Amino acid sequence: MLIEMRGIEKVYKLGSERVNALRGIDLDVSEGEYVALTGPSGSGKSTLMHLIGCLDSPTAGRYLLAGSDVSSMSDAALARVRNRQIGFVFQTFNLLPRATALHNVEIPLIYGGFGTRERRRRATAALERVGLADRMKHQPNQMSGGQRQRVAVARALVTDPSILLADEPTGNLDTATGNSILELFAQLHASGQTIVLVTHEADVAAHARRHIVLRDGKIESDDANKKESAG
Amino acid sequence: MLILEIIRVAFGALLANKGRAFLTMLGIIIGVGAVIAMMAIGAGAQKAVQDRIASMGVNQLRVFADRTTIRGVTRYRSLTTDDAQALRNEMTLATAVVPDMGGQYQVKYGNKNNSVRITGTTPEYFSLRSYQLAAGRFFTNGDMSASQRVAVLGSVAAENLGIGPQDVGSTVRIGGMIFDVIGIMESKGSQGGWDNPDENIFIPITTAQYRLMGNDRINGVTVQVVAQEWMLAAQGEMERILRRERQLRPEQQNDFRFFNQQELATTFAESTKIFGLLLASIAAVSLIVGGIGIMNIMLVSVTERTREIGIRKALGARRSIILLQFLLESITLCVLGGAIGMGLGYWVAKMMASSGGWEVIVTPQSLLLAVGFSVGVGLFFGIYPASRAAKLDPIEALRYE
Numbered sequence A: 001m002l003i004e005m006r007g008i009e010k011v012y013k014l015g016s017e018r019v020n021a022l023r024g025i026d027l028d029v030s031e032g033e034y035v036a037l038t039g040p041s042g043s044g045k046s047t048l049m050h051l052i053g054c055l056d057s058p059t060a061g062r063y064l065l066a067g068s069d070v071s072s073m074s075d076a077a078l079a080r081v082r083n084r085q086i087g088f089v090f091q092t093f094n095l096l097p098r099a100t101a102l103h104n105v106e107i108p109l110i111y112g113g114f115g116t117r118e119r120r121r122r123a124t125a126a127l128e129r130v131g132l133a134d135r136m137k138h139q140p141n142q143m144s145g146g147q148r149q150r151v152a153v154a155r156a157l158v159t160d161p162s163i164l165l166a167d168e169p170t171g172n173l174d175t176a177t178g179n180s181i182l183e184l185f186a187q188l189h190a191s192g193q194t195i196v197l198v199t200h201e202a203d204v205a206a207h208a209r210r211h212i213v214l215r216d217g218k219i220e221s222d223d224a225n226k227k228e229s230a231g
Numbered sequence B: 001m002l003i004l005e006i007i008r009v010a011f012g013a014l015l016a017n018k019g020r021a022f023l024t025m026l027g028i029i030i031g032v033g034a035v036i037a038m039m040a041i042g043a044g045a046q047k048a049v050q051d052r053i054a055s056m057g058v059n060q061l062r063v064f065a066d067r068t069t070i071r072g073v074t075r076y077r078s079l080t081t082d083d084a085q086a087l088r089n090e091m092t093l094a095t096a097v098v099p100d101m102g103g104q105y106q107v108k109y110g111n112k113n114n115s116v117r118i119t120g121t122t123p124e125y126f127s128l129r130s131y132q133l134a135a136g137r138f139f140t141n142g143d144m145s146a147s148q149r150v151a152v153l154g155s156v157a158a159e160n161l162g163i164g165p166q167d168v169g170s171t172v173r174i175g176g177m178i179f180d181v182i183g184i185m186e187s188k189g190s191q192g193g194w195d196n197p198d199e200n201i202f203i204p205i206t207t208a209q210y211r212l213m214g215n216d217r218i219n220g221v222t223v224q225v226v227a228q229e230w231m232l233a234a235q236g237e238m239e240r241i242l243r244r245e246r247q248l249r250p251e252q253q254n255d256f257r258f259f260n261q262q263e264l265a266t267t268f269a270e271s272t273k274i275f276g277l278l279l280a281s282i283a284a285v286s287l288i289v290g291g292i293g294i295m296n297i298m299l300v301s302v303t304e305r306t307r308e309i310g311i312r313k314a315l316g317a318r319r320s321i322i323l324l325q326f327l328l329e330s331i332t333l334c335v336l337g338g339a340i341g342m343g344l345g346y347w348v349a350k351m352m353a354s355s356g357g358w359e360v361i362v363t364p365q366s367l368l369l370a371v372g373f374s375v376g377v378g379l380f381f382g383i384y385p386a387s388r389a390a391k392l393d394p395i396e397a398l399r400y401e
């Protein structure tokens, strides 16, 4: 099992107020799955994604990523997990504005300790894979939204992560551009990549094989079992 | 690899804000500049003073009259030629006892009529101070015992009177009295303000005493001691002789004072210490002010780049990498500022040197010190902003608008 979550809770404290963003999440995701996470705004989708991606830590509960307990890890170990195991695609791209596409994609490899040549080779391959072979030297502000998101996907994939996490990756894109990103995801899934995707839109969710609906910080429905019985 | 990226990002951040970086560095530039300039000037001054000390031989001792106060009455009694004679006769630890007396007189040569300082002394005076001749000769013991009216001219005194080497053998009028010009000295340069031999005319002390000045009051006596170890003993000997010669009762203080190289060196060491303290406080203040400026701008930089920090952390940057990133940036600012400051300080020192006729010495130690201080300031004032950046929570940093 790649992701194993038991009784995950997340409480945000805002002064005296407490927001229970997640209230007891049990979630298993195995390798090669393509999961869509949906639910109304404020239901805790982003919060859950951040926990899965080790960008944030739960208030309570247990999270095993590829068998190891994430909650007991040091900063350096967590950094390594983010670097090697997780590929995160954000709604707002989060590219470094002053760096070229190629350099943006190289950053995880730099932190992963790869040499210049290997880094160049892998980053180039990742950009080619997302169809941006001709935009390597461009900076984010010289590219369209769709192209930027492709750079972000290339960056997420370049270290061959165990999981690709995407929080509303098409949220800032028009339908056609969004579809091209989703097509890319479909290809990645076909080649065995595990993907967890957050979306508002039903037709985006339709691309995935498994659908989880969150409501008020709890899993309302998960069609994993249904799929198994159907398949 | 990683370190290259860290350096790249640090320089990129600085280059993206060149103006701001420069203004931030200004404090360090001025601080380091001041240190370098003052150290250069200080080293130059030190050398000048040391040269002056060296010009008075190591084993020379000078005694001159001093004021004494007895029951509120201040008294001053010059040393006399008799005092000098007593020293000459009785001292066992002296190889030379050289008195000198002086006064300002009108000196006429051709149509020139200048007021010149006349020094009456003994022939040993010239070797004691290692004066050199440009023409002619010094006066001799023979000249002295016969109270000959002979004069040796300092280079400036000669020039002012229009006397050249070819004029040795001609006569000048000193205070209305005719003297033979027997020698002209090589230029020696000021030996410290009050005493420039170049502007003097030297005559035998007997001539000065009996013919020109008509009194026995001398300025002082320079004594050459047999060896440096005997300086203190020689001083004791002189004290005993002079007290007896000047008939001081046991309860009376000395009405004369000694001056030697060691004393000068001590005075100098004290003033150097004060100068160093002043220098250190200027450096400290400007470096602290500069450092605070750097800390301030680094905090701004961390805030501005919060999102970037979040992105880098999400992509696998460890805390130590972010820390190093920002530390390197502040150190670069300081070292760059320090380098510019060094250039500035050197330039200022050069300018002051050329206008003040002062020697300027930039020592490698001062450069090393400047670099060390710059790095130190960068580290000290950079660590807080950098650790703030490093401790940022990745998700909070990413959410930062």
Ligand SMILES: Nc1ncnc2c1ncn2[C@@H]1O[C@H](COP(=O)(O)OP(=O)(O)OP(=O)(O)O)[C@@H](O)[C@H]1O
Pocket (backbone or CB within 6 Å): A012, A013, A014, A019, A020, A021, A039, A040, A041, A042, A043, A044, A045, A046, A047, A048
């Ligand atoms: N940093 C935070 N501090 C306080 N409360 C927060 C914080 N982040 C999220 N929340 C709260 O936690 C709950 C879940 O938020 P989350 O962003 O996970 O929802 P979401 O499902 O992603 O919503 P959307 O679809 O609008 O993106 C919300 O009630 C939100 O107000």
Ligand SMILES: [Mg+2]
Pocket (backbone or CB within 6 Å): A045, A046, A047
């Ligand atoms: Mg969200």
